Amino acid sequence: MREKIENYLYDLTKKYSQVNKISFSANVISEQVGLKRSTVSSYLNEAFRNQILLKIKTYPVSFLHKKAFTETFFEAQYLEYNSFEELFAEAPSNYKEKDPLETVIGAFGSLKEKINQIKTAAMYPNGGLPIMLMGASGSGKTFLAEKIYEYMTEKQIIDFSAPFVSHNCAQYYNNPELLSSVLFGYTKGAFTGADSNKEGLLDAADGGVLFLDEVHRLSEEGQEKLFTFMDTGEYSPIGNDSLKKKANIRLVFATTENIESTFLPTFLRRVPVVVSLPRFYERPQPERLQLIDQFFIQESNILQKELSVSSKVIHFLIDTDLEGNVGKIKNLIKFACGNAYTKQYNNQRINVKLLDIPVENLLQPYPSAKISNQHNIDKRVYLPNTEIQPNLETSERKKLKNFFTRLLDDYKKIEDNTLTSTQFISFATENVTLLMDEFIFFTPEDKETSFFSFITYNIRSAFQFMNENYGFVQDGNKILSIANYLYVKESQDFLFDSTDWVDLKKPLLHFLEEQMKDEVWLAKRFLNSLSLHMDSEVLDEDVVFIALYLHSMNLTLTDNSIKAIVLAHGYSTASSMANVANRMLQKNIFQAYDMPLGITASEVESKIFQYIENYQVEKGLVVLIDMGSLNIITEKLATKIQSPLLVINSFNTPLLLEVGNLIINSQTIFEISEQIADWLPIKRQLTTPKTNKKKAIITCCYTGMGSAVQIKEILQKSLGETGETLTVLPYDYLKLKENKRQELPFQMYNVLAIVGTENPEIESVPYFGLDRLVNGEQIDDFVQIIAQKFAVDGENLKQELIFNFSLKKMVESLTILDADRVLNLVSDSISEMQRVLEITFNANKKYLLFLHISCMIERILRKEEVDKQEDIENYIKENRMTMEKIHRCLQNIEEKYTIKISDLELRLLNDIVFN
Structure with a gap:
């Protein structure tokens, strides 16, 4: 007992x-x-x-x-x-609370949007929003309603002991008045047979969830009474309209009917969330297979036997059409298992074959759309009393798990000194390459359906973000491989049950950050961008895998410098001269186009446009051509290009070398045009876009471009849809400070404002300091500038800016460090500076120090250097004492992060403290 x-x-x-x-x-x-x-x-x-x-x-x-x-x-x-x-x-940090709605098959696929709708309705304040579930009989409406209730209790939306009352209205098909009495209750004498007062379903469900299946059976009068309750929270039992009762109930309805023709418009207006569930055969093939697996596992548990199900049974069930009814599929599986069990009950393993399915179902024709594409599925074995069913994993998922198992085993060998770091990286890179090469050719059964298309679309968006910000070139094979990787994983943490992974992932990530910092940094940036689009977590396993994949490609980021192309008539004239120049410059500066003699100006124009589409030319494009007649393309292109264009008529190798050196030395296209003026009799023509200039905001940072780019990301996030039409452009602070309006952004854009950590002081261009955005001083002025040029919700934009420019959010956005930890360390250092230097910093100065030191820590960890300072030796002689004091105040940071703060960094801090 x-x-x-x-x-x-x-x-x-x-x-x-x-x-x-x-x-x-x-x-x-x-x-x-x-x-x-x-x-x-x-x-x-x-x-x-x-x-x-x-x-x-x-x-x-x-x-x-x-x-x-x-x-x-x-x-x-x-x-x-x-x-x-x-x-x-008291759950550990690596424990992830289960979300009942995410356990629903299809929650990350065909039902993703529907689950999000349901969560929105459940979380909505003041009692939530009523939900209507639509779908064929047996499509899973009752099951989903139960999951909605579980979700509400798990998220503490309702109390864990709150009731879940489920009622099928279909039994009152011929008596809708009786249904109303069951729903609202009745008083003694309300109708013949009402011998006493009787509470209804609303009383029973008070404080919890009421699920009404086949709710279309409600009469119009019943619908009116119900939507009155939805509006007021009050109702009257049948037989006593003067008695007002109250109840707090979350309502979930279900129907198999067309709601527009079945319900009163006034009732439907009170049900804002309508979720239509797909039929079984409308689901993607992986989801149909998951449902089938789930039902066989249930039967295995009931029978307490292993079930070996033939591939023909699985194929039949995947392709059969029982009016789209999931419930009928479930019953079919129950019958087949029971039939096989009757014949083999003495065996530990029960073999389920096609003939165990009722004959009348076998005689039904397959839907032609399904049977035309046979599935490569072997027989499947289901184990009783087992949560993880290893036999059901796809070969692709098994390969992924094997990859991580091998990776962790190899990492242990580093700790045991039986494998070197170089060997580990080499082995891991090779294994990633082999796996991703397979994924390029892996074709999901439902490749054209929503989930795979959704993944692919968002990966393209993430690649575009990486391309625009970091020069990460988009490539079809990369997109396909990563899409298939995420598709196989279903965006889930499939290593949660691996004790090796839980124990080793932190030291492994730290090791990879030391060995291939650029790839890990890029992987995090890429996955962060992807997670924003897909509303999903960034998993450590994905960071590791994507970083190794990037490393396998010998990744070198394309720079965002001025581009140059050479056009010449002849079989190999352009390519020969460009190759010579590129080899002498030791950098691939020039792209060559060899042209036939009869080529027209429009064809040359097309060649240039083709180049512009494939490369970033925001800083300008230099075109060197070999015949004067071709310079007519300048005027044609001026009305279409979005960046400065310098056309040089005629060229030779020395000129190519001169142009190449100027590009390597980061000269602007305007400076290049001026400096080659000595190469007479060369003709040149410099033009800027003649189209209407886009509006832009420039971001800059005293410490370099990295922070300027990251400030851009925060601004774009705050601007939302407005950010799609307003360019946010990170730019070099020192160049802005020195050259003012001569710099490229002012030739290309209508600059509305500058946002940064230091004012470059450009006349008639408003400057907004980050410190004053954080403390709120300049938020209203910034919003006003945007609102003058764009149709924006000013209050909403203001709230977004206040949220995103809070100190903690800034540090989280600008670095990959633990924000709480770094802010605590920096706070201690700033307090120590005030004590040692006998200075009290104002709020703005403190903010700048918090931001600068946080970014400095990451910069040093990633072995990035600040811009060289030619006067550093003289500066140190003049400021040695204060620099040493500041250095001492930062010792806690050096110890915690095992870093060394250089004189160049200390000089910047000294400037902030005393300027």
Whole structure:
């Protein structure tokens, strides 16, 4: 008897997230196991004293099986807790609370948008929003309604003991008035047979969830009474309109009918969230297979036997069409398993074959759209009482897991000194390359359906972001490989149960950051951008995998310098001269186009446009051509290009070398045009875009371009859709300070403002300091400038700016460091500076120091250097004492991050402190 109770509670604890928490009370357990409550209570308390159970001192008292809880969630520190919330509050940092709605098959695929709609309705304040589930009979509406209830209790939207009342209205097909009485209750004498007052479903569901299936059976009068309750929270029982009762209920409806023709328009207006569930055969093939797997696992548990299901059975079930009814598929599987069990009940493994399916179903024709594409699925084996079914994993997922297993095994060898760091990186890179080469040719069954298309589309967007900001070139194979990688993973953390991964991922990531810092940094930036588009987490395993993949490509970021092309008539004239120049310059500066003699100006124009489409030319394009007649392209292109264009008529190798050197030395296109003027009799023509200039905001930072780029990202996030038409352009502070309006942005754009950490002082261009955006002083002025040129919601933009420019959000956005940790360390250093230097910093100065030092730490960790300072030796002689004091105040940071702060960095800090 004791064993029976413990086994029941073990299974119940394993299903914790799927059941009402009231199920763990002695009263409910006694009902389920068929024993007296007092007997069950006595056994439960004895098992608690023997440390077999956990006790939750709620009302009523609840019990969880300790071993089952540890296996499913984490190891509890104590045996007794005041609430379930207190128990889960001690979950370790790597524990991820289960989301019942995300366990629904298709939650990351065909149902993704629908699940998001449901979550929005559930989380909506003041009682949430009513939800209508539409779908064919057996499409899973009741199952989804139960998951909605679980989600609400897990997220503490409603109390864990709140009721879930489910009622099928179809049984009142011929008596809608009776349905109203069941729903609202009735008073004595309301109708013949009403001998006493009777509470209704609204009373029973108060504080919880009421699920009304086939709700279209409600009469028009019943609909009116129900939407009155939805508006006011009040209702009257049948027979007494003067009696007003109140209830707080989350409403979920379900129907198989067309809602427009079945419900009153006034009723539908009160149901803003309508979720249409797909039929079984409308689901992507992987989801159909998952549903089939789930039903066979359930049968394996019921029969307590291994089930070996032939590939023909799986193919039949995937392709069959039982009116789109998931429930009928489930019953078909139940019958087939029962049929096979009857014949083989003495065997440990039951073989389920096609002939175990009822003959009348086998005679049904396959849907032609499905059977035309046979699936490469072998027989499948299902194990009873097993959460992880290794036999059901796809070969692609197995390969991924094997990759990470091998990776972790190799990493252990580094710690054991049996493998060098170089060998480890080499082996890992080779394995990633082999795997991604396979993924290029992996073709998902539902490649054209929403989930795969959704992944691919967002990867393209992330690549575009990387290309625009870091020169990361987009490539079709890269996109396809990464899309297939994420598709195989289904964006899930599939290493959560690996103890090696949990123990080693932090040191492994730290090791990779030291060995290939650029690739890890780029992988994080890429995945951060992707996560914003896909509303998904950035997983450590993905950072590791993508970083190794980038490393495997011998990645070198394309620079954002001026580009140059050479056009010449002849078989190899242009390419020969460009090759010579590129080799002598030791850099691939010139792209060559060899042209036939009869080529027209429009064809040359087309060649240039083709180049512009494939390369970044924001800083300008130099075109060197070999015949004067071709310079007519300048005027033609001026009306179409978006960047400065310098056309040089005629060229030779010395001129190519001169132009190449000027580009390498970061000269602007305007400076190049002026300096080659000595090469007479060369004709040249410099033109800027003749189209209307786009509006832009420039970002700059005293410490370099890296921070300017990151400030741009924060601004774009704040601007939202406006950021698509307003260019935010990071630019070199020193060049702006020195050359003012002669710099490229002012030739290319209508610059509305400059945002940065130091004012370059450009006449008639408003400057907004980050410190004053953070403390709110300049938020209104900044919003006003934007609102003058764009149709924006000023208040909303203001709130976005206030949120995104808070100090913690800034540090999180500008660095990949732990924001809380770095801010605490920097705070200590700033306090020490004030004490040692006997200075009290104002709020703006403190902000600048917080921001600068945080970025400085990451910059040093990534081995990036600040711009060279020619006067550094003289500066140190003049400021040695204060620089040394500042250095001493930063020793805690040097020790914690194992870094060395250079004189160049100290000079910048000294300037901030005393300027």
